[in-house]
Amino acid sequence: MQFLLRQPDPRAQHRLQAAGAHPLLAQLFAARGVKEAGELELALPHLLPPAQLKGVEQAARALADAIAHGERLLIVADYDCDGATACAVGLRGLRAMGATVSYLVPNRFTTGYGLSPAVVELALQHAHGKPDWIVTVDNGIASVEGVAQAKAHGIRVLVTDHHLPGDTLPDAEVIVNPNQPGCGFPSKSIAGVGVMFYVLLALRTELRQRGVFDAASQPRLDALLDLVALGTVADVVRLDANNRLLVAQGLKRMRDARMQPGIAALLQVAGRDAARVNSADLGFALGPRINAAGRLADMTVGIECLTTDDPARALELAQLLDTFNRERRSIEDGIKAEALAMLDGLDLGADSGADSGAAAISLFAPNWHEGVIGIVAGRIKDREHRPTFVFAPAEDGTLRGSGRSIPGFHLRDALDLVSKREPGLLLRFGGHAMAAGCALVDDGFARFRAAFAQVAGEWLEPAMLQRRLEVDGPLPAQWLLPEMAALLGAQVWGQGFAAPLFSARVQVRQQRLIGERHLKAKVRLLDAEGAPGNVLFDLVAWGRTDFLPDEARIAYRLESNTWQGITQVQLVLEAVEG
Numbered sequence: 259m260q261f262l263l264r265q266p267d268p269r270a271q272h273r274l275q276a277a278g279a280h281p282l283l284a285q286l287f288a289a290r291g292v293k294e295a296g297e298l299e300l301a302l303p304h305l306l307p308p309a310q311l312k313g314v315e316q317a318a319r320a321l322a323d324a325i326a327h328g329e330r331l332l333i334v335a336d337y338d339c340d341g342a343t344a345c346a347v348g349l350r351g352l353r354a355m356g357a358t359v360s361y362l363v364p365n366r367f368t369t370g371y372g373l374s375p376a377v378v379e380l381a382l383q384h385a386h387g388k389p390d391w392i393v394t395v396d397n398g399i400a401s402v403e404g405v406a407q408a409k410a411h412g413i414r415v416l417v418t419d420h421h422l423p424g425d426t427l428p429d430a431e432v433i434v435n436p437n438q439p440g441c442g443f444p445s446k447s448i449a450g451v452g453v454m455f456y457v458l459l460a461l462r463t464e465l466r467q468r469g470v471f472d473a474a475s476q477p478r479l480d481a482l483l484d485l486v487a488l489g490t491v492a493d494v495v496r497l498d499a500n501n502r503l504l505v506a507q508g509l510k511r512m513r514d515a516r517m518q519p520g521i522a523a524l525l526q527v528a529g530r531d532a533a534r535v536n537s538a539d540l541g542f543a544l545g546p547r548i549n550a551a552g553r554l555a556d557m558t559v560g561i562e563c564l565t566t567d568d569p570a571r572a573l574e575l576a577q578l579l580d581t582f583n584r585e586r587r588s589i590e591d592g593i594k595a596e597a598l599a600m601l602d603g604l605d606l607g608a609d610s611g612a613d614s615g616a617a618a619i620s621l622f623a624p625n626w627h628e629g630v631i632g633i634v635a636g637r638i639k640d641r642e643h644r645p646t647f648v649f650a651p652a653e654d655g656t657l658r659g660s661g662r663s664i665p666g667f668h669l670r671d672a673l674d675l676v677s678k679r680e681p682g683l684l685l686r687f688g689g690h691a692m693a694a695g696c697a698l699v700d701d702g703f704a705r706f707r708a709a710f711a712q713v714a715g716e717w718l719e720p721a722m723l724q725r726r727l728e729v730d731g732p733l734p735a736q737w738l739l740p741e742m743a744a745l746l747g748a749q750v751w752g753q754g755f756a757a758p759l760f761s762a763r764v765q766v767r768q769q770r771l772i773g774e775r776h777l778k779a780k781v782r783l784l785d786a787e788g789a790p791g792n793v794l795f796d797l798v799a800w801g802r803t804d805f806l807p808d809e810a811r812i813a814y815r816l817e818s819n820t821w822q823g824i825t826q827v828q829l830v831l832e833a834v835e836g
Contacts, residue, residue: 261729261761261813261835264289274298280745282737286730290755297499300506300750302480308460311453312441313434317416318460320432322468324391325357332381332389333361334373335561336396336450337552339545343489344395344418344451346518346564347482351458354477355465359393360386363557366629367653371688371695372397373404373415382411389413396420396450399435400688402428418453420495421688422670447496447754451489452504455482483508484517485564491537492545494693496754505537505750520563523576524548536747538757550582553629554589590630594637597621597648601638617723618714619646620707622657626650632660632693643725645669645714647696649703656685657698659706666722667714669694676709683709727833729761729813735783735791740818740825747817759813759832764797765790766806777802781829784809799831811835 266288274284277295292298308314324331331352335345345361352359362381369376373394382388391414394401398417405415405428415430422437434457436443448456458479465471487508490501497505511517512525512535521544525532528543551560559582563575600621619642621634628650635648639662647661663669668691677684683705687696698706733742751757762783769779777799782790796819797812806812814829 259833259835260724260726261811261833262726263761264728264730267293270294282733282742283745283749286758289730292499300503302503302507305503306443306445306500308456308463311434311436311443311456311460312438313432314456314460315464317418317432317434317457318464320391320414320416321352321357321393321457321461322464322470325352325355325465328358329390330387331357331359331391331393332384332386333359334377334381334392334394334397335361335363335557336371337363337366337557338396339492339548339560340450340489341396342548342552342557342560342564343485343492344449344454345561346520347451347458347485347489348393348395348454349561349565350482350485351455351461351477351479354479355458355461356470360384360389361561363552363561365556366552370652370654370686370697373401373408375403375407378404378407378411378413381408381413391416394418395454398428398430399423399433399438400428400686402426404428405430418450418457420448420450420453422690424688445498445500447498448501449486449490449493449495451486451493452501455479455486455504458482480507480511481516484511484521487512487537488521488540488544488548491540491752492548494541494753497750497752498754502750502755505540505752509535509537509540509750518564519567519569519572520565520576523563523569523572524579526573527576527580534747537750537752541752546586547576547579547583550586551579553586553633554582554627586630586633589627590633590637593623593626593630593634593648596623596626597634597638598641601642616711616715617644617718618711619644620649620659620703620710621647622649622703624651628652628658631658632662632695635660636662638662639664643723645672645710645718647706647710649698649706651700652697655700657700657703659696659698661689661694661696663692663694664722667691667718672710672713672717675713676706679713680705680709727759727813728756729759731760732762733760733816735793738793738795738816738827740827743816743818743827757815759815761811761813761835762829763788763809763811765809767794769805771803772798775803776800777805777831779806796826796828797831798828802831806834 266285270293271284271288333345333348335341364377393416395418399419399421408415417430417433419435436446487505490505524544530539548560551557566572631648631650635646639646645663645667647659649657649659652658661669670689673687683702685697764781767780772778779797780794781797813833814831817830818825819828
């Protein structure tokens with residue numbers, strides 16, 4: 259592991275500090291590409307205007323007409339947290355504006371992702387009757403066949419999505435997707451839930467222009483921002499300025515106890531304090547509990563949790579989601595252990611395993627659960643620093659794969675090249691640069707592994723395969739305080755806007771295991787000449803059982819810890835250089 263020091267633009271850092279940013283925040287923000295103080299404006303008036311999003315005004319007119327004519331709308335969601343929150347935002351927002359709307363969420367194991375022909379058949383048999391409109395959220399841009407089938411049955415389709423389009427767009431009435439050709443919307447990394455939120459903003463404007471509402475009586479769409487924040491963080495999209503604004507506003511509502519009952523219940527079962535909730539809580543506590551429903555059961559549980567207005571019912575559903583998440587972790591641990599055994603040289607035949615020395619890793623075992631393969635792929639990618647795909651058998655006889663990538667390797671583009679080089683191998687694929695999924699013919703794993711490794715070998719330079727960790731340098735001793743930990747924790751960090759990681763050389767004075775799975779130590783910081791400071795700091799390394807050397811250069815996060823009424827800072831170990 260090699261540490262790379264982030265280098266802030268000194269002029270940007272000066273401008274930010276002159277505008278009132280704390281000196282440390284000015285350094286951190288400048289090192290993450292913030293140029294002007296205006297990029298730190300996180301109030302709603304600074305939200306990018308909806309009119310810049312191609313198709314959004316057309317979508318607003320279509321939805322306004324549908325509401326006026328009493329037509330039935332059916333939201334077709336996705337089975338991850340972004341899809342669930344987008345569905346909840348759509349249901350709550352459309353109902354507030356007078357729409358007759360219900361929803362349908364595909365099943366990961368039976369219908370697969372997106373608006374497939376099988377999902378259209380389910381829509382035709384929906385309990386609320388055949389819909390006049392299907393509104394996709396967080397899917398649809400690749401649903402060429404599904405949209406065609408819906409139209410053949412007289413159902414109009416509005417696609418709202420954020421995924422990258424393929425060579426052919428679906429023949430929908432309207433498409434709202436910042437990544438479709440010809441869309442100039444600056445925030446290309448907006449999540450699916452954000453796209454749906456923008457559609458509602460445009461719809462409200464349209465209804466206001468038609469005289470349905472005035473400024474005083476119109477629905478308060480800002481009440482949905484807690485859901486928007488959760489879906490945005492959980493989908494690990496890049497936190498550009500617009501996404502940071504959406505997340506910041508959602509977190510503010512949570513901290514002010516102005517959130518959906520389902521969000522409050524999820525925070526409760528996760529043991530998180532709503533008054534101090536941060537983006538990490540959304541990504542590592544709430545998001546996985548929602549995702550667990552789609553991975554192991556039916557995302558209906560997650561959507562119902564996010565849409566109920568009954569706090570008692572919300573808590574009951576949140577507890578069920580927590581149970582799913584515990585089961586998910588157990589299954590994941592078993593698969594991860596088998597996968598790591600493969601990487602250590604076991605079971606590397608044609609039908610399973612991988613070559614960990616290659617530029618990419620592909621893993622498969624016939625007993626693996628397709629609901630958790632994406633998480634396992636992420637774990638392997640983090641450990642080996644290689645683009646990684648993990649496969650499991652699906653109920654339809656295909657092999658389902660989920661992949662995670664490293665910087666510089668566009669995963670969806672790699673799948674596109676594999677599909678061209680190996681015709682008939684990939685039945686379908688889609689995704690982003692850093693995460694993607696695909697389905698293979700039942701005997702196609704060995705072909706995929708070879709083709710994927712070949713593409714990775716062509717695209718990745720050796721230096722790109724070296725594990726590197728960006729750090730923000732030493733933290734001055736005067737800022738090693740609980741107040742600084744609180745200030746950092748209150749900011750919006752995430753994908754593309756990484757939470758601060760500080761580096762230091764430390765002298766380890768005491769260390770022991772806690773709970774047999776975690777390391778706790780007492781350390782002193784060493785100065786530039788190698789002399790230890792006078793203060794002993796607590797250091798905790800979650801999931802690490804190997805003891806540290808007497809001296810080490812570490813990367814750590816700054817947190818505060820309260821014990822017996824006393825609050826102190828602690829260093830949370832992320833990595834050891836070397």
